[in-house]
Amino acid sequence: MTIMVQESISLSASMENDQELLISWFCVIGMIVVSWSSVERSIDQCVHLLHKQNPLKCKPMRLAGKFDFISNKLPDQLAKQYKIESIIKLTKNTVQIRDVCAHGVLEFYDKNEIKIGKVVGKDKEHKIEIFIIDRERLNKSAENLIALSKKWNEIVSTLSQKN
Numbered sequence: 001m002t003i004m005v006q007e008s009i010s011l012s013a014s015m016e017n018d019q020e021l022l023i024s025w026f027c028v029i030g031m032i033v034v035s036w037s038s039v040e041r042s043i044d045q046c047v048h049l050l051h052k053q054n055p056l057k058c059k060p061m062r063l064a065g066k067f068d069f070i071s072n073k074l075p076d077q078l079a080k081q082y083k084i085e086s087i088i089k090l091t092k093n094t095v096q097i098r099d100v101c102a103h104g105v106l107e108f109y110d111k112n113e114i115k116i117g118k119v120v121g122k123d124k125e126h127k128i129e130i131f132i133i134d135r136e137r138l139n140k141s142a143e144n145l146i147a148l149s150k151k152w153n154e155i156v157s158t159l160s161q162k163n
Contacts, residue, residue, distance in 0.1 A: 021111060025109050036098045044158045046155055047069055050069065053074075082154065087148065111135075112134060115130070115132050
């Protein structure tokens with residue numbers, strides 16, 4: 001769904017009225033944004049360590065390229081041990097929520113859900129796509145990032161021992 005930017009102005013009144021509820025949403029959003037940094041660092045370390053073993057190409061810079069590189073260069077035994085395709089899939093799904101939270105604007109919230117507007121970057125017109133995220137899904141994304149951080153760190157640790 002898309003809306004015009006002017007429609008987001010009405011949120012400021014409700015932000016003043018229910019600070020406690022707003023803070024509860026911002027705590028989870030902040031956790032998601034900050035937790036992503038640990039996951040991303042570990043992904044970058046995996047790429048670096050795998051690239052040291054296979055320095056034929058330039059290191060990938062975009063996240064999708066990093067996932068492809070890791071999938072192709074991680075030894076089969078480790079890929080199976082860590083279920084790398086499953087980890088990559090969960091990371092891709094979770095990073096979408098992080099992207100919306102980090103780059104979007106809160107348009108609406110109540111106790112059950114939030115609506116975040118994010119500019120559609122590849123469109124010729126200035127459009128805002130609205131993402132509706134319920135509390136359960138947002139909390140699950142935060143939990144996923146904590147688990148993913150641990151899994152990616154384990155992979156980095158294993159790769160570091162091999163280098």
